[in-house]
Amino acid sequence: MKRIITLSLFALFLISCADKNAGAPANPPATLPVMDIAYASAATETEYPVAIQGKTDVEIRSQVNGTLDKIFVDEGAYVTAGQPLFKINDNPYRQQYNNATASLNAAEAAVINAQLEVEKLTPLVANKVVSDYQLKTAKANLAIAKATVAQSKAVVVTAAINLGYTTIKAPVSGYIGRLPKKQGSLISQADPESLTTLSDTKEVYAYFSLSENDFIHFKTLYKGNTISDKLKGLAPVSLVLSDNTIYPQLGKVDMVDGQFDKTTGAITLRAKFANANGLLRSGNTGRVKISIQHPNTIVIPQDATIEIQDKIYVFLLDKKNAVTRQPVVVSGKSGTDYLIKEGITIGDRIVLKGFENLPDGATIVPDNTKKSVAKI
Known part of the structure; x- marks a missing residue:
């Protein structure tokens, strides 16, 4: 009898809890920040490895055979054009x-x-x-x-x-390289190794390569009938040194090679940098940073996206503020922003934050609505 009474009381307790839950209100929609998509301007930066050479890099060789009697300069010294460097007997x-x-x-x-x-x-x-x-x-x-x-x-x-x-003079002004031959060495015109290398580094050239696709994009991006015209429209470039510091002088791309390298399928470009203080020497390495302007493009924060299986998604709102996960195609990066090529268009709205656990079809309350801001 006691057992029957206990089960009855437990059943009444469950019924009471069910009645309370049935009467509880549903969770309200989340209030999340939303962005209105509009055209903006942005700049992307692309880096390419460079090899730096002096404006003039000259191998100094003897034009006569004989014994090296005197060396008038030291390694690393700066010499002027016409200054004696070596004396052959x-x-x-x-x-x-x-x-x-x-x-x-x-x-x-x-x-x-x-x-x-x-x-x-x-x-x-x-x-x-x-x-x-x-x-x-x-x-x-x-x-x-x-x-x-x-x-x-x-x-x-x-x-x-x-x-x-027999007196070997500097053909140009510049810095002396290594001196592999010492006084008393036998010098020959046929020596495979030069006496030294002389580099004129008041201006330096940074050589880098573009793939065929990048070069086609370069040609279509800038206005002009010729490559020279397109180079004039190219913004100054930065040089990132091997320690990741930025060289203080901006450079200018002033040359495109006449043909592609058959081995690599790339074409060489040259950027020229002033180097009056001699901070750069032939043989330096680094990266040239090219800034490309993108007017009238769609720019969204990277934080407003989520990556799933190598695809990037945003959370798109419809007119009823229902959320749909939408894949987008990214054409580039500008700082912490993505440049969007496909997937969303002008007038769309996307959720900026708090979308991680939103299922498709969930309704939200838009808050802190902001338009995409132009980035120059």
Whole structure:
């Protein structure tokens, strides 16, 4: 009997709880911030690895063979155009020059003798004292003597040039590289290694490559009938150094290679940077950062999206404030924002925050509605 009474009381308790739950009001819709989609302007930045070279990088090589007698500069020194760098032992070349000069003097003396012979025979032939044949022979000898003088002068010039080559001077101003050869080394024109490298780095060139698709996009993005016209419309570029610091001077892309590399399928571009303080040297590496303007595009915060299985979604509101998960196609990034190519359009509304647990079809109360803001 007691057991029957206990079960009856428990049943009455359940009925009472059910009545209370049935009478409880449903949870109200969540109030969430919403954005109205409108056109905006944004800038995206793309980075490309670069190899930096001086405006002029010259290999310094000897044009004569010999022993390296003197080195006038040190590694890393700044030199000006025309400044002596190296001295090759000039004794053999000085002797060649002296011999050539002596041969020229002898040839000039032979011309004088041949001229005198012609002058002597001319009146004799006129008076028919000697035959005309002797005068013709004398004139031929004079011509040979003059040709010998011309040949000797050429030998003297060559000897003088070779003698001058024994002093190796800087062809341009710039910084001296490594000096692999030391004083006393035997120098040859055929040496595979240069004496040093001279870099003019008052301006430096940063070379980087674009893939074929990127280059096509580049050509369609900027106005102009020629590549030169399009380069004029390209904004200044930044240089990110290997330690991720930004080089203080902005650069300008001023050259596009004439053809694609058959091996890599890429084309080379060149950006020019001023380097008056010599902070950059040939061989530096880094990344060039190109900013591209995107007018009249759709820009939304990355925080207003969710990524599921490599797809990006937003939570789209209909006219009744019901939520639908909508996939979008992202065309680029601008800071913490996405540039949207497909999926939403002008006039749509999306939920900005608090959408993580919203099922499709859930109704919300829009709050803090804001339009997409132009970003320059």
